[in-house]
Amino acid sequence: MGEIFVVVEHRQGEVRNITFEMLFKAGELCKSLDHKLTAILFEGKGQSFESEISMWADTVIVFEDERFRDFDADTCKEIINSLIKQHRPFITLIGHTSWGIDLAPALSVKSGYPIATDCVDIMVEGISPKVIRQMYGGKVFCRVSFKESDGYLITVRPGAFIPAEGAADRQADVIRMDIASDPGAPKKDFVEFVDTGAGELDISQAEFLVSIGRGIGEKENIEAIKELADTMGGTLSCSRPIVDMNWLPKYHQVGTSGKSVRPKVYLALGISGAFQHVAGISGAQTVIAVNKDKKAPIFRVSDYGVVDDLFIIADALKEKLKR
Ligand SMILES: Cc1cc2nc3c(=O)[nH]c(=O)nc-3n(C[C@H](O)[C@H](O)[C@H](O)COP(=O)(O)OP(=O)(O)OC[C@H]3O[C@@H](n4cnc5c(N)ncnc54)[C@H](O)[C@@H]3O)c2cc1C
Structure with a gap:
């Protein structure tokens, strides 16, 4: 055996x-x-x-x-x-x-x-x-x-x-x-574990996340999506490049080097679906993705997918919510 x-x-x-x-x-x-x-x-x-x-x-x-x-x-x-x-x-x-x-x-x-x-x-x-x-x-x-x-x-x-x-x-x-023979001194020392701080908001507790990725294109476009999230009662989160470019603080980041989240609904706008990102949304109940690329990996983990420009969809949602 x-x-x-x-x-x-x-x-x-x-x-x-x-x-x-x-x-x-x-x-x-x-x-x-x-x-x-x-x-x-x-x-x-x-x-x-x-x-x-x-x-x-x-x-x-x-x-x-x-x-x-x-x-x-x-x-x-x-x-x-x-x-x-x-x-x-x-x-x-x-x-x-x-x-x-x-x-x-x-x-x-x-x-x-x-x-x-x-x-x-x-x-x-x-x-x-x-x-x-x-x-x-x-x-x-x-x-x-x-x-x-x-x-x-x-x-x-x-x-x-x-x-x-x-x-x-x-x-x-x-x-x-028991450790049989002395394995020798490790070449690296563990110094400390630094968790991603909850910051001003804790996305891991949010029930509805509106999440943006590099598809947002420009920092200036974030405000419009933030307004959409507020109108829908959602919380804004993001993929890592958005944080790396200093467009949003680290506590918004979803993924292996950010936060794991468990919302009822996760709306991913312009996020490709790299494994480091989707590992953080495995606890989401419903994933809805909007991406221009129909082959984007995010669609493999999505319950609903829209192949379109995120700004067209965001505007359409805003219009619908106005009524
Ligand atoms: C050690 C390590 C840890 C990492 N940890 C994390 C982590 O915690 N979280 C994380 O997110 N990433 C993490 N990453 C990075 C990860 O590998 C990816 O690079 C990152 O998730 C990609 O982010 P993105 O999907 O926003 O960008 P991209 O991969 O560039 O995707 C952008 C997407 O937007 C779409 N798009 C473009 N324009 C539009 C439009 N107008 N409308 C609709 N769709 C559009 C494109 O088709 C594309 O699919 C980590 C990487 C490493 C090496």
Whole structure:
């Protein structure tokens, strides 16, 4: 029987969603391949995340040490590499997150296992996995195969796999392990976690977001959309370029380096739908997108889509609301 590893990720005392998404996908693969699912958990003293993880895996291997309370990819890399040498897992899944992006390529070099990053699907055909990755800002999906190896590393895009109800049907053995040999001093120090401030408004609490992207064209055009949002009882949010260009403060930004939002309605105006953006709207109940480009990736995650100029639609909405 083979084995699939999932590396657990937590932040600020909470297991991150990407962990459950990877455990869900790994569980499906393990069922079809008759493999064992092993979660690797690094936690600070007394954090005890294993109870949350154990129903998703057959084994949870726990390393408890204060250095794992926060981000320490260097030490984790050494430990996972020694586990890989002992267990020879078929696939090791790591989140395509800021932590995973730091850990996974270095682990690939160290272990000699080939890696595919930012994957949105994983299939096993024959004796090796194949993955789906996106190219050209999400407009093209490509199927990628690996060079032949004993094992494979895959980083998984957050939001790619949504756990189904009742999928957590395992009961893991929890194995607590000591760090066998000194992994050496990490090359980087975790300094602090800086959250995106709520600022003057907290978009994560808004029920209706009117969100603008680079399609807005000019800073001067924002005011008209702000007025539209106010008329409709919505809150203005945006994609990252709007913040990078200093057109709106950071607390308006939706996405992986901004805020995750859960509105009832998310109206995306001139937003292409890069994964860093759409990862932040996975909790939205209804997504409506307006974009000139019918192939814009935002339409893949939209419940309703309008292929048109956002200013035409905004004016039409204003007219309708006047009546
Ligand atoms: C580490 C990292 C973290 C990131 N974090 C985030 C994040 O948190 N949030 C985030 O948003 N991005 C983030 N990004 C950036 C992300 O990759 C994209 O570059 C960004 O989301 C694109 O923003 P956009 O959709 O507004 O712009 P673009 O990709 O330029 O899209 C503009 C869209 O507007 C459409 N358009 C143009 N004119 C009109 C018009 N008149 N009417 C209608 N449609 C029009 C175009 O067809 C296009 O689809 C991050 C990137 C990195 C590397």
